[in-house]
Amino acid sequence: MSELEHFYRLKQLVLLEYGKHFPFFKGNWKTFGSQEIANLIGLIEEKVRENVSEKWVYTHLKPEANEKLPRKDMLDIMAKFVGFSGWDEFVFTDVKHQAKTRKFPKWLYLTLLLILILVGFFVFRQKNASAATVEIKDEFTKKTVDSKDVKIYKADDSSRTPIAPTEIPSTEKETRIAVESPFYKRREIVVKTDSGKAEILLTPNDKAMMVKAFMMADIKDWQTRKRQLDAILSNELEVLISLENDLGTEMLNKEEFSRMLVIPTPSLKKMTITEIRNDENDKISFIRISQN
């Protein structure tokens, strides 16, 4: 620490000492006016029995930055004013104090911050680099399956919390995921999370696909549709249609559901299949539908 820095520290202590005697003053050296200067001169005369001129205060105490250190005798007076025997004792004490409460320079803080940011960036990149993107396709048509028809979750997750197919996060190199859809057979697959991209081919459930297509159809070919529905739907079929906000369920049997699909209506177009189950004869025995 330079002598000027010691002097800046001494100036702070002078201001503090002044504030003890004149507590209503809440300013700094910049706002230290002629009245305050007069008060300070009187205080120094009273406490230290020394004279300090108004000009000296303006020249050395009020400026924020000093070009040079004042005369030693004046430094002694100021040091005595704040409770030291002289300038030398003040400097000695100040050096010891600064050593205890050393503050790091600003550039060091900035450098540490920059290092932290860089470390954080590399860790983030590393984590992202280990996430894979999964593309799900129909095994036969090779077309991408609509993401709203598919649910992906970690195979060991009993709660089956869905994860986005665009990013399979993992802290390990491989993740076993399960892919489910009302229209495709369930598939479990190991995805290498550091490989960037993974392609999963799903085998369609043909009968479920037919029902989905029929729900989108118009009245054309209604008789063919009726025959096909009779063939693919189990006699024990249960269809659950969820009401708005899942506040209730309407239950239809095979005859009622077939009627709906044979002659499609506006309300049918708003429905989405969320679950399909086949029986041991591969006929559709259960359908769950939600309304959009």
Added chain:
Amino acid sequence: MKTTRSVLSGLARISFLVAAFLAFGSAFSQQSSSRDNSLKANFSSAAIVAWQERSAEKITDFYAYLNLLSQESNKELKAQISQNIEALFASENVSVLDFFGSDKKTNLATLLQTVSGSKTRFDVSGKISYDNLSGNSWTVSYSLEVLRNGAKTVIPIVQTIRLSPSRKSFGNSDKVVWQQVLGEMK
């Protein structure tokens, strides 16, 4: 003397058992028949609203079918459409409005015959509101636009909807489910 007494005692015991059985059976059947199947006893207000909105969809489906029936000429398709319409209602004898006739009221079966091939367009317009919720029914109020031979008529309709438990067959088994049907129109 002893034999007579024991016979009488036995008879008294049997009579008591029979009487107790009959009383129990009566109480049980009273309990079963008094189970509350009303909508308010079985559904929350929000659930009833959901069912009411479903009934509005069935009404829209009814008029969609009616539009198909009025445009279609294929006999088999018309029969299928009529079957679909009748399945929406409690029965083909339900009292409905005669949209073309002067006496205003008819039954569903007659309405379908009148509409079939008539080249009429039916559209539900305006706001749909639900009122008169009681027991197992409510009413739906809506306006129906009828376009025929270039002339448009707007008919205000109040239609009853019924929602009640009903036994339904699912192949070899059957279950009691809540069944919603369209009812009479005013």
